[in-house]
Structure formats: C-alpha cells, structure tokens
Amino acid sequence: MTRLPGRLTRQVPTAVRTLVVLTLILGGLYPLAVTGVAQAFFHDRASGSIVRENGKNVGSALIGQLFTDRNGNPVRKYFQSRPSAAGDGYDPLSTSARNLGPEDVVDSPGRPSLLTQVCARSKAVGELEGVSGARPYCTTDGVGAVLKVFPAVGPVARAVSVNQPCPVRPFLSIYQGVKVECASPDGDYATGRTVPVRGDVRAVVPPDAVAASGSGLDPHISVAYAELQAPRVARERGLAPAAVEALIREHTMGRALGFMGEPAVNVLELNLALDRALGKER
Known part of the structure; x- marks a missing residue:
C-alpha cells in the first residue's frame, strides 16, 4: 500500500x-x-422595487414594461415606454447587446437595419402623436435613406435605393446626375459604395422614442418624450392638458447627484398617477 x-x-x-x-x-x-x-x-x-396598486403587484419601478394591447398596438390613454430590444420587450433574461451601431444602415432579408428600425419607429410615433415623424437619413415610408452607388470608386454610373424594393418609388430621383433605381428583391449590391442621404429635415420625435436603451429595461423616458405624448393622453382621458403636464412634472426625476444624466420620467408611476387622477374626477 x-x-x-x-x-x-x-x-x-x-x-x-x-x-x-x-x-x-x-x-x-x-x-x-x-x-x-x-x-x-x-x-x-x-426587493425589486415592486410597485403595488390596490393591493396588487403591477410592475417594478426599475424595469420598464409595455403599455400595448394584445395585438401590440399602443393603448392610447397611456404614456408609452421607450423601445426595448430585450426579448419580446423588457425581458430581464434577454438583455444581451445586439451590437448594432451607426454603420448598420442596409437592410438584409428578414432583418431590417438599425437605421430602418429607427425610421419605422419615428414614423409610427409621429402618426400616433399627430406630429411629423420625419428624421434625418429616413425616407417618408419609414426606412433608411441609403443608396448603393457603382462603381465604389470614381464617377457614379449607377445608384440604387437599397432599402426600397421595387416597385416602390425611390426617395431620391437623381443622384449626381444618375437616375436612382429601386432595389431588386434578389439583387446583390454588396460591391457598391454605401451612401446614407441625410435630407433637410428636423426631427420632432425625441431620440429615446426610437432607440432602445443599452439594457432594454429602462423604465424611464425623457421629459421631451413625455411632453410629446401629453396632448394625446389628455384627449383620450378627457383631462385638461395642464393637469397632465402637472403630473409629468410631479413624476420627473432630476439628474443623478445633481449633474449626471438628464431628467427622466418613470412611465409606470406616471400612468398609475393618471389612473388615480381620473378615478378622483369620477
């Protein structure tokens, strides 16, 4: 042994x-x-900053949630949260980053580019709030205003609006003296030079209304986005606009430590306050 x-x-x-x-x-x-x-x-x-209303858990003050119907349409009497890329929306188990950045501007089959996602959201928010959803680098039909020009180097001989498949009319008729084509569904434009076209527009819809937060769980929206939604919410609830504006101010958080970040509004708490205000009026 x-x-x-x-x-x-x-x-x-x-x-x-x-x-x-x-x-x-x-x-x-x-x-x-x-x-x-x-x-x-x-x-x-x-304990998760659980928010309770009438004895029931209705959400968390730290995790955002959707205020949509069963078909995914916004419930018009509620303030809407910012977009979420976490799973189907605000899923704490699906918060990994998608690594999409400013260079992601060309759509691919089955996956719209980040630019087109932003354009589509801006268009939808504009329609919901009754304002212009126009945005730099976006077409009027809500996709990225991007051309592929050929050859990649030298004078332009051909230009294609790659995010607008035929028979859609391209957002731009002529580029550097060349007629702009719509994109063929089976066309290969990889060898072309990518040219995003800014357009002469000013965005009315705030950035947080069209871009998801890094975590996808942000429960807050900017004061500007809350104020954009205020007229719709007041109209749908039959409340005075001034009353809704006052609730926004009451639920606006200041900058962290007095100087970090921007003031923000907790959407869940604001919507609950609206429900309580309407109940008092009745």
Whole structure:
C-alpha cells in the first residue's frame, strides 16, 4: 500500500479546514450579512422595487414594461415606454447587446437595419402623436435613406435605393446626375459604395422614442418624450392638458447627484398617477 509523504499528509487536513471555513464565511455568513444590510437599509431596491396598486403587484419601478394591447398596438390613454430590444420587450433574461451601431444602415432579408428600425419607429410615433415623424437619413415610408452607388470608386454610373424594393418609388430621383433605381428583391449590391442621404429635415420625435436603451429595461423616458405624448393622453382621458403636464412634472426625476444624466420620467408611476387622477374626477 502506497503511503502519502509526511508533508502531504499534514497539508490535506489544513486544506480541508480552510475549505470549510471559507465556505462558511464566503458562502454563508457574507451573503447573509449583505442580504441583511440590503433589507435593513435598502429594502425597496433589494426587493425589486415592486410597485403595488390596490393591493396588487403591477410592475417594478426599475424595469420598464409595455403599455400595448394584445395585438401590440399602443393603448392610447397611456404614456408609452421607450423601445426595448430585450426579448419580446423588457425581458430581464434577454438583455444581451445586439451590437448594432451607426454603420448598420442596409437592410438584409428578414432583418431590417438599425437605421430602418429607427425610421419605422419615428414614423409610427409621429402618426400616433399627430406630429411629423420625419428624421434625418429616413425616407417618408419609414426606412433608411441609403443608396448603393457603382462603381465604389470614381464617377457614379449607377445608384440604387437599397432599402426600397421595387416597385416602390425611390426617395431620391437623381443622384449626381444618375437616375436612382429601386432595389431588386434578389439583387446583390454588396460591391457598391454605401451612401446614407441625410435630407433637410428636423426631427420632432425625441431620440429615446426610437432607440432602445443599452439594457432594454429602462423604465424611464425623457421629459421631451413625455411632453410629446401629453396632448394625446389628455384627449383620450378627457383631462385638461395642464393637469397632465402637472403630473409629468410631479413624476420627473432630476439628474443623478445633481449633474449626471438628464431628467427622466418613470412611465409606470406616471400612468398609475393618471389612473388615480381620473378615478378622483369620477
């Protein structure tokens, strides 16, 4: 029978005792201490900042949610949240980044580019709020205003509006003296030079109405987006616009530490306040 060296024999009990002690401290006492401190001093946040209304859990103050009907259409009497790219919307288990950036401007089969997603959202918000949904680098039909020009280097001989499949009329008739074509559904335009066209428009719809947050869980919207929605909400609820504006101000959070970020409005809390205000009037 092989015997362990004397030094190793002495080290094994020490290692076992160390494992047990560290397990008790780091796996038991430390988590209990942290949980105890969190519950004692930060109970609301530690418990998920659950918002209750009439004895029921209606959401979290830290995680956004959709205010849409079963078909995904906005419920017009509620303020709408910003877009979410987390799963089907505000899914805490699907918050991984999509890694789409400013260069993602050309649509591909089955997947609109980030630019087209922004354009489509801006158009939809504009229609909902009764304002212009026009945006730089967007066409009037809500896709990215992007050309592919050929050859990639040198004078332009051909120009294609790649995000507007035929028979749609291209957003631009002529580019550098060349007639702009609509895109053939089976066309290959990879070798062309990508040219986003800005257009001479000013965006009315705020950025947070068309772009998802990094986490996809942001429960807040900008004051500008809340004010854009205020006339619709007041009209749908039969409330005075001034009353809705007052509720927005009441539920506007200031900058973190007084200087970080921008003022923001918690959508869930604002909508609950609207429900309570309407109940009082009735």
